[in-house]
Amino acid sequence: MELIKIEQRAIGDSQVQAINARVLHVFLEVGKDFATWIKDRIEQYGFLENQDFVTAPQNGGAVYKGGGHNRKDYHLTLDMAKELAMVERNEKGKQARQYFIECERRAKAIDPMAALADPAMMRGLLLTYSEKVLSLEAANAELAPKAAVVDRIVTAAEGTMNVTMAAKNLQVQPKVLFTWLSAHRWIYRRAGGTAWVAYQDKIQQGLLQHKITTVERTDGTEKVVEQVLVTAKGLAKLAGELGPICA
Structure with a gap:
């Protein structure tokens, strides 16, 4: 069962499994608005663009928590997504982190x-x-x-x-x-x-x-x-x- 959508995306010099940060934000039921939350986490934990995440103008018309115009999406590596889930320190965060670990395990099992x-x-x-x-x-x-x-x-x-x-x-x-x-x-x-x-x-x-x-x-x-x-x-x-x- 797909708990949170994972997609392949170019981050750095590799095609990796990635998470849309807006989707993760909604799943974790974060109290802060998305823009404040993601910028605070990047600053607080020293995540680097093109290594831990990439950004892109939002498209596709999906409805996410929060509003505003000219929004951009953040696509995160599973490592970064696991850390963001872990620091929330709630049941949703624990559930998301365990899901990401399982996704990594399955991917590695395909080609050890x-x-x-x-x-x-x-x-x-x-x-x-x-x-x-x-x-x-x-x-x-x-x-x-x-x-x-x-x-x-x-x-x-x-x-x-x-x-x-x-x-x-x-x-x-x-x-x-x-x-x-x-x-x-x-x-x-x-x-x-x-x-x-x-x-x-x-x-x-x-x-x-x-x-x-x-x-x-x-x-x-x-x-x-x-x-x-x-x-x-x-x-x-x-x-x-x-x-x-x-x-």
């Missing part, structure tokens, strides 16, 4: 090797593992925090991930990690640019990768998207240097 080739699915696996680690840490408070961080790094060592996902695995806010990386000369922005770029020495050390892809906009035009990826080696080094923050 797909997660190794699809960065988006890899991010989903890493987030799911992080949630399991958090549960284990809560159940066993005597575990050394450093050991828990190392455990996450070992499991995440299969591939690269974006900075937002790296922050989730390190258990720091994405904004904190972006600020730290910039201050310690891991990443920078070109003059007049908005995209983060990896410093060449960090690329040569195998700590970061700098990915450039071309994505198609909703109007059919194309744009170049630059993305910094953290390697397993980089994640391990960050865990050591951010030890007091990650603990």
